[in-house]
Amino acid sequence: MAIASESVIGASLPRVEGHGKVTGRARYAADVQLPNALWIRVLHSTRAHARIARLETAEAMALPGVVQVLTGADFKMLTGAGIRDLPILCRDRVRFVGDAVAAVAAEDPDVAEQALALLRVEYEDLPAVFDPEKALDPQAPVLHPDRASYQGGPEPNPRLPNLQSTVGFSKGDVESGFAEADQIFDHTFTVARSHQAYIEPRACAVNVEPDGTVRIWSSCKVPYKLRSMMAELFELERDKVVVEPVSIGGDFGAKGPVGQEPLAYLVARATGRPAKVVRSYVEELQAGQPRHGASIRVRTGVKRDGTLVAREMFLTMDGGAYAGLKYNGQLILPSVTRGLGPYNVPNARLEARWVYTNNVPCGIARAPGQPQVVFAGESQMDLIARALGLDPIDFRLRNMVQDGDTWPNDAKVQGVSARPTLQLARRASGWNEPLKPWRGRGVATSERGIGSGTSGLIVSLHSDGRVTAMSGVPDIGCGVFTILGQILSERLNVPLESVTVSSGNTAQALPDAGTGGSKSTYSVTVAAQAVSSAINRELVALAAQRLECAPEDLEPAGQGYQVKGSPASNVSTTDVIAELAARSGGVFEAQAPGPGREDRAKQWCSVACVAEVEVDPETGKVTPIKITMAVDAGQAINPRLFQGQVEGGMMQGLGMALMEALPTEEGQVTALHLGDYKIPAIADLPELVSVTLEDAPAPGPYGAKAVGELGCIPVAAAVANAVEHATGVRILSQPITAELVRAGMAAAGRA
Amino acid sequence: MIKKRIALTVNGQRHEVEVPTTRTLIDCIRYDLGLTGSVEGCGVGVCGACTMLLNGKMISSCIYLAVMADGAEINTIEGLAKDGQLDPVQQAFIDYGGFQCGICTSGQIMAARALIDENPRPTVDQVKDWMMGNLCRCTGYYKILESILKAAEAEAAA
Numbered sequence: 024m025a026i027a028s029e030s031v032i033g034a035s036l037p038r039v040e041g042h043g044k045v046t047g048r049a050r051y052a053a054d055v056q057l058p059n060a061l062w063i064r065v066l067h068s069t070r071a072h073a074r075i076a077r078l079e080t081a082e083a084m085a086l087p088g089v090v091q092v093l094t095g096a097d098f099k100m101l102t103g104a105g106i107r108d109l110p111i112l113c114r115d116r117v118r119f120v121g122d123a124v125a126a127v128a129a130e131d132p133d134v135a136e137q138a139l140a141l142l143r144v145e146y147e148d149l150p151a152v153f154d155p156e157k158a159l160d161p162q163a164p165v166l167h168p169d170r171a172s173y174q175g176g177p178e179p180n181p182r183l184p185n186l187q188s189t190v191g192f193s194k195g196d197v198e199s200g201f202a203e204a205d206q207i208f209d210h211t212f213t214v215a216r217s218h219q220a221y222i223e224p225r226a227c228a229v230n231v232e233p234d235g236t237v238r239i240w241s242s243c244k245v246p247y248k249l250r251s252m253m254a255e256l257f258e259l260e261r262d263k264v265v266v267e268p269v270s271i272g273g274d275f276g277a278k279g280p281v282g283q284e285p286l287a288y289l290v291a292r293a294t295g296r297p298a299k300v301v302r303s304y305v306e307e308l309q310a311g312q313p314r315h316g317a318s319i320r321v322r323t324g325v326k327r328d329g330t331l332v333a334r335e336m337f338l339t340m341d342g343g344a345y346a347g348l349k350y351n352g353q354l355i356l357p358s359v360t361r362g363l364g365p366y367n368v369p370n371a372r373l374e375a376r377w378v379y380t381n382n383v384p385c386g387i388a389r390a391p392g393q394p395q396v397v398f399a400g401e402s403q404m405d406l407i408a409r410a411l412g413l414d415p416i417d418f419r420l421r422n423m424v425q426d427g428d429t430w431p432n433d434a435k436v437q438g439v440s441a442r443p444t445l446q447l448a449r450r451a452s453g454w455n456e457p458l459k460p461w462r463g464r465g466v467a468t469s470e471r472g473i474g475s476g477t478s479g480l481i482v483s484l485h486s487d488g489r490v491t492a493m494s495g496v497p498d499i500g501c502g503v504f505t506i507l508g509q510i511l512s513e514r515l516n517v518p519l520e521s522v523t524v525s526s527g528n529t530a531q532a533l534p535d536a537g538t539g540g541s542k543s544t545y546s547v548t549v550a551a552q553a554v555s556s557a558i559n560r561e562l563v564a565l566a567a568q569r570l571e572c573a574p575e576d577l578e579p580a581g582q583g584y585q586v587k588g589s590p591a592s593n594v595s596t597t598d599v600i601a602e603l604a605a606r607s608g609g610v611f612e613a614q615a616p617g618p619g620r621e622d623r624a625k626q627w628c629s630v631a632c633v634a635e636v637e638v639d640p641e642t643g644k645v646t647p648i649k650i651t652m653a654v655d656a657g658q659a660i661n662p663r664l665f666q667g668q669v670e671g672g673m674m675q676g677l678g679m680a681l682m683e684a685l686p687t688e689e690g691q692v693t694a695l696h697l698g699d700y701k702i703p704a705i706a707d708l709p710e711l712v713s714v715t716l717e718d719a720p721a722p723g724p725y726g727a728k729a730v731g732e733l734g735c736i737p738v739a740a741a742v743a744n745a746v747e748h749a750t751g752v753r754i755l756s757q758p759i760t761a762e763l764v765r766a767g768m769a770a771a772g773r774a
Numbered sequence: 775m776i777k778k779r780i781a782l783t784v785n786g787q788r789h790e791v792e793v794p795t796t797r798t799l800i801d802c803i804r805y806d807l808g809l810t811g812s813v814e815g816c817g818v819g820v821c822g823a824c825t826m827l828l829n830g831k832m833i834s835s836c837i838y839l840a841v842m843a844d845g846a847e848i849n850t851i852e853g854l855a856k857d858g859q860l861d862p863v864q865q866a867f868i869d870y871g872g873f874q875c876g877i878c879t880s881g882q883i884m885a886a887r888a889l890i891d892e893n894p895r896p897t898v899d900q901v902k903d904w905m906m907g908n909l910c911r912c913t914g915y916y917k918i919l920e921s922i923l924k925a926a927e928a929e930a931a932a
Binding site for chain 1: 794797804808810811813816818823850860865868874876878879880883901903906907908914916918
């Protein structure tokens with residue numbers, strides 16, 4: 024019997040969930056239709072900071088079709104990830120325009136919407152603060168007077184009650200470093216708040232079944248965390264809460280926190296009917312969890328020859344009304360500590376702080392905090408290179424870390440390919456090629472770790488030779504099921520067609536940490552390897568038995584085994600699987616929990632971007648011509664999926680660079696829809712070139728690292744640098760709008 | 775709340791349904807008729823996730839009232855595959871990676887189908903121009919563009 028072997032690792036196989044997604048059959052949370060379900064709509068605050076003096080619900084209750092009205096009185100508890108400071112519905116006080124005040128459950132979504140207008144709220148306005156610097160003033164209104172009673176978060180600072188959190192580090196002696204410098208550069212950058220702009224508004228449906236099971240369908244990407252949070256909030260047995268898998272229509276960081284599930288649960292519990300919430304996009308923009316805006320000061324001291332001697336960064340992020348949308352127990356975005364770049368700098372300091380204001384609360388967005396600080400740090404690297412008359416890439420390379428050095432935060436550098444990645448970007452972008460008038464090129468670079476987290480996997484072998492795998496990882500579109508099928512097919516040495524991967528609910532599958540931190544590929548690979556090794560031991564033993572030889576006399580041959588030196592004596596893996604399953608009563612099952620958070624891979628993933636832009640000298644409009652992205656994200660298990668991650672990140676980065684801003688006026692988000700909040704459309708697509716660094720150190724046997732967040736990080740800085748190259752005008756704020764560039768050119772006498 | 779009885783022919787099948795006059799067509803198709811392949815994203819007609827055909831014309835069904843569609847012929851993503859055979863546009867989106875999370879995909883495919891029906895061999899610029907009203911946050915559009923061009927190519931060769 025001839026057995027062919029062909030590796031499926033490195034093949035651009037189509038997505039396993041593809042058919043459902045192109046036919047409209049894929050099921051998202053809003054698609055879940057439960058018989059007799061009630062529809063919930065939420066009333067949001069119109070005030071930035073106010074006491075709720077009175078909330079009159081009788082008129083709304085009287086509307087035919089309205090079944091229940093919920094208010095803050097129905098929720099004694101607060102929610103939140105890193106700290107419990109988020110009301111599910113506000114009890115006595117609203118803290119931003121968009122805070123949830125009440126909810127109506129009705130027979131029909133249009134009736135629920137109509138009933139919102141019949142809720143009468145009387146507010147007593149309180150002094151509000153919208154600027155994070157002013158919020159730190161001792162006279163500023165205190166947003167959370169009861170903060171000390173909240174669960175979680177760092178110790179509050181009694182002198183700075185609106186300070187959410189701080190993080191920082193110091194290395195060497197910064198003052199004497201600056202004293203040594205021939206030149207000191209000092210710039211302040213601002214980065215606008217931006218929105219993840221997933222296309223699917225968050226939705227959930229909850230049913231309380233007769234046996235007390237609370238069944239939840241939700242666009243939440245951390246189903247096991249949702250399960251524990253619901254169990255804790257409502258004192259339910261954890262196993263009585265079952266979160267069902269649904270497809271998630273885009274996340275980009277936003278869909279981790281508990282959303283409207285508590286509202287739907289209370290309605291379902293009180294009425295005995297399923298309840299459903301589908302948010303509108305207005306709500307997503309007004310009361311979402313956008314990316315933090317920031318003000319960032321960077322000071323850098325250099326020697327005349329371009330050697331960095333001291334660097335410091337001070338940044339303030341507007342955290343908005345609540346801090347509970349940040350997962351980190353210290354309420355920080357740890358990636359901001361990468362702001363000083365992958366550079367050798369003997370004396371360094373960084374201080375970051377997050378502040379409560381009466382603006383929309385900010386949360387997690389793809390590479391949280393990092394594009395902001397990279398915009399500042401990498402813009403300034405270019406300003407320095409230009410002032411010293413050095414090529415921006417040569418200047419970076421001169422100072423770049425390699426293994427054996429220390430990072431600016433004094434940690435030892437290990438497993439970093441920053442240099443070859445930047446060099447690859449230089450080669451792939453045509454860095455030194457001549458440019459047309461009004462065009463410029465700019466570069467920026469950064470790096471990110473490989474996330475890790477529990478990713479339990481159950482693999483079952485069946486007596487017909489099939490292999491099924493069940494994972495609890497939700498499908499946010501990154502292709503993790505496809506990757507998992509490829510890895511299992513390779514590890515178990517069976518045809519791809521015989522492997523089926525499915526997602527289970529939280530009662531069927533093993534715990535999964537959810538998606539985030541670009542960790543899915545790495546985490547499922549670790550789990551799949553562990554399960555496969557356990558299964559393969561059984562398969563080898565059984566194959567040896569069948570071929571009447573010792574296990575060590577077997578060798579793999581195609582998709583099967585043969586006796587060493589006797590190719591005629593062979594058996595296919597599928598046959599052995601079938602027999603193992605039959606001997607185990609029809610199904611042989613093996614499982615592995617996947618890595619823990621502490622099992623992080625030590626390697627880093629570098630990224631370097633070269634942007635080529637054209638600036639319209641009349642209007643200042645910046646048009647991206649070509650974006651080159653070099654990524655050290657390891658070997659692609661599925662190159663098409665891999666490239667899709669990079670390209671999607673690049674376009675999000677371009678959005679942040681050129682158009683995305685979620686502005687507020689007196690605490691009111693002024694972008695009400697996706698026409699106001701502009702994200703890139705297909706017409707904005709420039710030439711995208713993504714290249715991968717080969718043979719860099721990587722954790723797993725396939726050399727896969729982490730790609731999900733890389734693409735979006737360096738684009739805005741590269742674009743800012745390209746704009747200066749094209750026009751001589753430096754834009755210190757993001758997004759880089761035509762108005763800013765036009766004004767800059769006018770001020771410089773160039774327009 | 776005023777209600778009205780309307781008749782819609784969706785993917786060749788006739789439905790009669792009573793809806794509030796405020797009901798949008800997307801909500802009617804999704805929640806009254808149970809066809810959830812079309813999606814409401816932005817709710818104001820700019821993201822294209824709710825794209826469907828009404829009497830052969832492409833519309834944003836989130837800004838179209840159900841009562842205005844009374845008597846109309848409507849085509850949604852659910853009716854695109856014929857006898858279990860995917861439309862070439864659907865197949866190309868699978869083959870060339872034209873989606874990730876999939877939430878905008880039915881709208882992208884319906885819009886691309888309408889484009890190729892009108893212009894069987896669109897250029898890159900024509901695709902970009904036509905598809906400008908279909909936002910996607912995952913792919914960065916490169917693979918959507920490729921999928922549409924390949925679908926047109928495959929149909930022209932067939």
